[in-house]
Amino acid sequence: MRARIAAVAVTISLAVGSAGAAETLPIGWNDLRADISGEPAVPGQQAEPGKHLAQDLRGRAVEISGYMLPVDREGDLVYEFMLVPAKGSCSHRVPAANQVVHVFPKEPWRARGIYEPVSVTGHLRLGLSQTQLFVLDGVAVVESGYRVGQAKIARLAEGPDAPPATGGRNPWKRLQRQ
Known part of the structure; x- marks a missing residue:
């Protein structure tokens, strides 16, 4: 009888755990591109392509992979960063x-370097903002x-789990061959 109760308790905890995990939506970079006919990022203003945001993701718990570009750091500790779809983004393009x-x-995240491949999980907020970085x-x-x-x-890891290549030019390619 105790074994059966324990098995039921394990089954219930696994079901509750998997229900919590199902709330996080894995997304890719194309999911963040809103159709040009969608709502502009700033209500009442005409937004240019690239500034239309995916309104259906507002407030959703998401998981997305990309490359880290530190904004605020002290040594190897990163307090805030930009997540971008490709290595070299922001440096030349x-x-x-x-x-x-x-x-x-x-x-704080202990980074190994800039453009480190990472996965980010959290609630997605929408809104245009500008940040200065070096x-x-x-x-x-x-x-x-x-x-x-x-x-x-x-x-x-750099490999099959790393974010997919976006097909753009990689400005670091020449340095990686040396």
């Missing part, structure tokens, strides 16, 4: 606002369309 997520980790060529102002606060961060 600033992505559209709907392809940048401003991330505030729940705890990149290879100097200071850049990057506009983001999304924000995740209190984010959980997971390190991804």
